[in-house]
Amino acid sequence: MLTIIMMIAAGVIILYLGAEGLVRGACHLAKRFNIAPLVIGLTVVACGTSLPETVVNLVAQMRGGLGDIIIGNIVGSNISNIGLVLGASIILTPLTITSSISRREMPVLLIVCFSFFACLLTGTITRAMGIAFVVALIAYLLYHYKNARRKYSADDVLEESLTATPLRSTAFSIAIVVIGSIALFFGARLLVEGATRLAVVFSVPQRIIALTVVALGTSLPELATSMIAASRRHHSISIGNVIGSIIFNILFATGAIACIRDISFSMQLAYYDATVMLAFVIVMAILLHRKRSLPRICGIALLTAYIIYIAAIVIL
Numbered sequence: 001m002l003t004i005i006m007m008i009a010a011g012v013i014i015l016y017l018g019a020e021g022l023v024r025g026a027c028h029l030a031k032r033f034n035i036a037p038l039v040i041g042l043t044v045v046a047c048g049t050s051l052p053e054t055v056v057n058l059v060a061q062m063r064g065g066l067g068d069i070i071i072g073n074i075v076g077s078n079i080s081n082i083g084l085v086l087g088a089s090i091i092l093t094p095l096t097i098t099s100s101i102s103r104r105e106m107p108v109l110l111i112v113c114f115s116f117f118a119c120l121l122t123g124t125i126t127r128a129m130g131i132a133f134v135v136a137l138i139a140y141l142l143y144h145y146k147n148a149r150r151k152y153s154a155d156d157v158l159e160e161s162l163t164a165t166p167l168r169s170t171a172f173s174i175a176i177v178v179i180g181s182i183a184l185f186f187g188a189r190l191l192v193e194g195a196t197r198l199a200v201v202f203s204v205p206q207r208i209i210a211l212t213v214v215a216l217g218t219s220l221p222e223l224a225t226s227m228i229a230a231s232r233r234h235h236s237i238s239i240g241n242v243i244g245s246i247i248f249n250i251l252f253a254t255g256a257i258a259c260i261r262d263i264s265f266s267m268q269l270a271y272y273d274a275t276v277m278l279a280f281v282i283v284m285a286i287l288l289h290r291k292r293s294l295p296r297i298c299g300i301a302l303l304t305a306y307i308i309y310i311a312a313i314v315i316l
Contacts, residue, residue, distance in 0.1 A: 004194045011191025012220070018183025019224035022048050025176030027234060032170055039144050045237060046244025047252075048181035049225050052188030052218040053077050054253040061257045067265035071120070072210025073218060074254050075273045078113075078246045079211075080219035082280040083306025086242045088223060089230040090299025096235045097288055105243050106285045108140065113281045116250045120270040125254060125263040133255025140247065184221040192217035207266060211273060211313055239288070246281070276309055 030040045060066035195213040222245050229238040
């Protein structure tokens with residue numbers, strides 16, 4: 001038991017340090033290459049913080065027969081990203097929303113999530129679906145690569161004034177991003193391994209483990225990264241990390257794994273949990289579309305909804 005607790009504690013510490021390095025390096029890269037912070041949050045940071053979900057799913061797929069772990073991890077992580085990560089970030093500091101988020105990013109997120117939901121209703125994520133997801137991700141990344149150069153708007157000027165940081169060398173910034181991502185990976189691995197062992201002691205079903213322990217563990221990099229970004233007033237990185245992580249979770253952490261072998265899972269994940277995920281996404285889309293900033297009451301509402309959901313699946 002002591003070993004498990006030490007694994008969890010070490011995982012949390014390494015996650016925090018990794019998130020700190022990732023945010024610092026990403027912000028320096030944004031300034032060095034004149035790239036909007038939102039784009040960095042949607043790509044570099046989101047990819048780094050989605051690595052735990054991807055690795056957990058890869059291990060589960062290679063072992064075989066763990067489809068509920070794979071899909072439960074993705075669905076649970078996406079719910080956690082909105083309810084816990086975004087909610088906690090807003091409670092920490094009200095977030096300012098740039099026009100780019102509601103105009104360009106939310107439509108993409110909605111399309112990806114609805115497509116994922118439709119695939120889940122079939123009961124199997126096939127190899128063809130996985131290939132389609134990966135192709136969509138490549139198109140998404142190419143789009144942001146071509147539009148990465150900052151086009152200053154009033155929102156960008158405001159955020160630039162709030163995020164002024166000294167420039168570092170390109171090599172230093174890249175090194176910090178890489179080291180931060182590696183730390184996130186190993187921190188999440190330690191945390192998930194320890195938490196999973198702890199949950200097994202109580203004989204909890206795969207679906208519940210995936211939606212709670214595994215999903216929460218793999219979402220901690222997003223939580224640490226978004227909260228650190230929010231505390232440093234990097235609002236676009238904080239929100240962009242949430243949106244980008246959900247997109248990466250679906251298109252890469254699910255798509256790439258499905259390319260190896262079809263993923264079969266219990267339909268309860270599709271009918272109940274994926275529906276809840278979709279509801280969270282729709283609520284977030286409405287909030288980001290209608291508001292210029294997200295007050296703390298929005299964060300409290302999101303976090304409360306997440307706690308109610310977790311309590312419901314554990315009790316019921």
